[in-house]
Amino acid sequence: MKHAVDVHVGKRIRHRRWVSGTTQQQLAEQVGIKFQQIQKYETGMNRVSASRLWDIAHALNVDIAFFFEGLNEDSMPADLNGMPSDIMTDKEALELLRSYYSIPEDQRRRLFDLARVLSDAA
Numbered sequence: 001m002k003h004a005v006d007v008h009v010g011k012r013i014r015h016r017r018w019v020s021g022t023t024q025q026q027l028a029e030q031v032g033i034k035f036q037q038i039q040k041y042e043t044g045m046n047r048v049s050a051s052r053l054w055d056i057a058h059a060l061n062v063d064i065a066f067f068f069e070g071l072n073e074d075s076m077p078a079d080l081n082g083m084p085s086d087i088m089t090d091k092e093a094l095e096l097l098r099s100y101y102s103i104p105e106d107q108r109r110r111l112f113d114l115a116r117v118l119s120d121a122a
Helices: 004-019 024-031 035-043 050-060 064-068 091-102 105-121
Strands: none
Touching: 004 035, 004 050, 004 064, 004 091, 024 035, 024 050, 050 064, 091 105
16 A cells, blocks of 8 residues: 555655656666666655665755655645646646746746736636
8 A cells, every 4th residue: 555655755756857857767777776666656656765765866956855845734735726736746737847947037037927917817
């Protein structure tokens, strides 16, 4: 049976890997395991050991604490105006985020302002 903490950590691994544009294969090679193991970590099927989490954090250039952020149920929003309660698992949202940050900063700011105006008008 999956433990909620293992599922959360797995989601955070997938989120960071996705945002950084790293494939499961690339991450697996960096930490010296097979990509299938990364899949199992990301789904929470397998628990990530402390040493392996250390290696994954190093490969993804984050602190270990990153994987535990938002774990407290009280700090996670249940629903924000139709948004999924766990935006980290929404592939479309992550793709949008990656695309957004690939836009030059001045254009990104204007796009942000436009999105805010459109959401206020809806």
